[in-house]
Amino acid sequence: MSEKKSDQSIIKPLENNAVFLCGDLDDLAVESLWNEFGIQSWLYLNPERNEWNPRAKVRSFERKEEGREEKTRFKVIPIDGTNLNEHLKNDLLEYMRTEFKTPAVIQCSTATRAGIPYVLYLAEKFSLSFETAMRVARDMELNVTTRENFVQFLKRSIEKKSLSDSEVIFRQLFEKESSTYTYLLGCAETRECLLIDPVLETVERDLRVVDELGLKLKLCVNTHCHADHITGSGEIKKMRKEVKSVISKRAGAMADVLIDEGDVVQVGTSVKLKCLATPGHTDGCVSFVLGDNTDVFTGDALLIRGCGRTDFQGGSSETLFDGVTGKLFGGLPDTCKVWPAHDYKGRMVSTIGEEKRLNPRLGAGKTKEEFVQIMKDLNLPYPKKIDASLPRNLKCGAEE
């Protein structure tokens, strides 16, 4: 292989030599990066056949150094001014999520385009808004911040899709006797949809909304085995044979699909709900996180300025505290919208940040001990329909 020499190799070390944004590198520079820093992944942003592509050079070093256990993972994702689109965004994000391991090199011709995957990576890793990501990139003096078309691409890519965006069709529906929210989530592309926590009394209304929006109902998902109302799942399954019911396997209830922590409930291409076990109101309570952590459906675990009671159905205040503060407050961004299963005061939606700050039971730095005492002192009357609801809900709403 002939030697490559550039007038000047641009190498911008970041994060204490964990990431290097590079331009064309002469052979010496490739060798010294590879040797000195043990590069694990190397992302190249010019076409594979570009004369400066260092893949062959790196492989030749690897052949010489037999003791080295892992090969450098090499990936080519060409970026040029003409392919700044959704495809590219998905390819880059997929790569940064699954293959990008530091120490890493991101290389183009002048270390300018190399800033694109790096800023995407930072934004995702630290849940940065576009504005914050750009401020960080400017502080790091990344060349990418000076190119308007690249900045606009980053803006489009980093701004999170939420339920108000068009990929996911979303309706919040209300049942007034039990003050229950049912959520309709549909995929705009395939028209498939699901219902979260449908209520028996409002089945016909909900199915009418599904039909009016030209959607096809696939799943009825329950966040837990409810004690205050009968789920609509059984009735809907009678009326729409293709519908399947879903509940946590820890709920001890019947359903077509039993799920657990980490499972993803999906309809169509855009509705993907990740299951987080948030027990404490009941053993089998789960929350569902939509796609990119923009929205969470918390069932009775976290309510707006409140939470589910813990005084029956295997409830535990300690467990509820751990799940909500750990997984929801601790694991989701402040901007994540909170959609509860009930509200008794006419409120419809909150955010993780709001609840962390303002929830009088679990937020504002309340300790577990304080929370346990608050829950002990609630003295709520049992739900009026508990005797009728529990046995039916254990059978997914089916009649005796």
Ligand SMILES: N[C@@H](CCC(=O)N[C@@H](CSS)C(=O)NCC(=O)O)C(=O)O
């Ligand atoms: N009055 C209602 C029941 C109200 C109630 O107990 N709600 C539950 C969720 S449904 S089991 C709850 O956890 N409430 C917490 C709270 O702080 O209110 C009825 O009779 O149905």
